[in-house]
Amino acid sequence: PKPAKQGELRWAIIVGQDTRWVDGPGETIIDSKVYTHESRTFIQSLLDDNPYLRDTGYRAKLENLREPLRSQLLYGDFMAGRVDHEWQVIPMAYIQLAQERWRRAPQRYRTMLALGGDIALGGTDNTQLAPLHDENWFGPLTEIKGAGEDPAMLVPRIASQMIMTRRDEADLSVDATGGYGSGIMSHLKTQHGIACHGVVFLKGSSVRAKDGRHTFKNMRSQLWWQFDEALMPDSGEDVMLPPDTRLAAELATPRYKVRGTDILIESKEDLKKRLDGASPDKADAVIIAWNRRHAKVKRSAKEVPGLPLPNYDNVPIHPM
Numbered sequence: 001p002k003p004a005k006q007g008e009l010r011w012a013i014i015v016g017q018d019t020r021w022v023d024g025p026g027e028t029i030i031d032s033k034v035y036t037h038e039s040r041t042f043i044q045s046l047l048d049d050n051p052y053l054r055d056t057g058y059r060a061k062l063e064n065l066r067e068p069l070r071s072q073l074l075y076g077d078f079m080a081g082r083v084d085h086e087w088q089v090i091p092m093a094y095i096q097l098a099q100e101r102w103r104r105a106p107q108r109y110r111t112m113l114a115l116g117g118d119i120a121l122g123g124t125d126n127t128q129l130a131p132l133h134d135e136n137w138f139g140p141l142t143e144i145k146g147a148g149e150d151p152a153m154l155v156p157r158i159a160s161q162m163i164m165t166r167r168d169e170a171d172l173s174v175d176a177t178g179g180y181g182s183g184i185m186s187h188l189k190t191q192h193g194i195a196c197h198g199v200v201f202l203k204g205s206s207v208r209a210k211d212g213r214h215t216f217k218n219m220r221s222q223l224w225w226q227f228d229e230a231l232m233p234d235s236g237e238d239v240m241l242p243p244d245t246r247l248a249a250e251l252a253t254p255r256y257k258v259r260g261t262d263i264l265i266e267s268k269e270d271l272k273k274r275l276d277g278a279s280p281d282k283a284d285a286v287i288i289a290w291n292r293r294h295a296k297v298k299r300s301a302k303e304v305p306g307l308p309l310p311n312y313d314n315v316p317i318h319p320m
Helices: 058-063 069-075 092-104 151-165 182-192 219-231 245-251 268-274 281-291 295-302
Strands: 010-015 018-022 027-030 033-036 038-040 112-118 127-133 142-144 171-175 197-199 256-259 262-265
Touching: 010 033, 058 069, 092 219, 092 245, 112 151, 112 281, 112 295, 127 151, 127 281, 142 151, 151 182, 171 182, 171 281, 171 295, 182 197, 219 262, 219 281, 245 281
Parallel strands: 112 171, 171 197
Antiparallel strands: 010 018, 010 038, 027 033, 112 127, 127 142, 256 262
């Protein structure tokens, strides 16, 4: 439930055939027997990191393996081959197709349209920033660590990172549910004169799903479901997601219920309970950026020299 970062030390002992995780170096006594704690770490290595194999025919062999071995061995994607839950919102196959499109996309300059942020002020979670370019290409996410840091110090640091990450006057938006993003929005506005939109996941929704029959319990349900619709192979959106295994896992985690005609997506709080504290921060940042992908275009189209820009904060990004 709490994956280690590359190079991070975790400590464990072996009792019989079982691994038991411990807090750090030292010793543990079990039934009068002393167990010395040993460290473990993980450093990912892909085929391109191996100079002896990357220029041989080994890649061709991996590319011709059946799934899930192909993705597991070629890309280090060990989420491949998992079985989707019956009520899973976004199928893993959709996510893998989006990541494969990203790998095959040509390298070129792309205009940034939106930068979505899932804000964490203290606690164990980290802030995640998701940049969206050219309407369907997501750049690698930026993580801002802040565990144990004073929220008053974190706010200007996160706001500054958003400014440094932003390009092309991209739309800025954050998760404003519960007020965590309000400090960022205020700081950007008062200290830098930059507007930042707040997405409130608990807000009501008045739109319908593509099937024309289902409605949504709240904005969280609407935005997650619409991203699933965009990832469908026949949607025409051709969304491209970076090959980030944690992002893939987070996007594939939420489940949904249907109450009458309402679709209800699992809340972040319920997810954290089910996942022993793990939070879909990267996925939420991506969902937020996708929701705001047309905001910059609307502002540019409506701008009239000599007149103030209109306020689009209350205009739905997905009108019927």
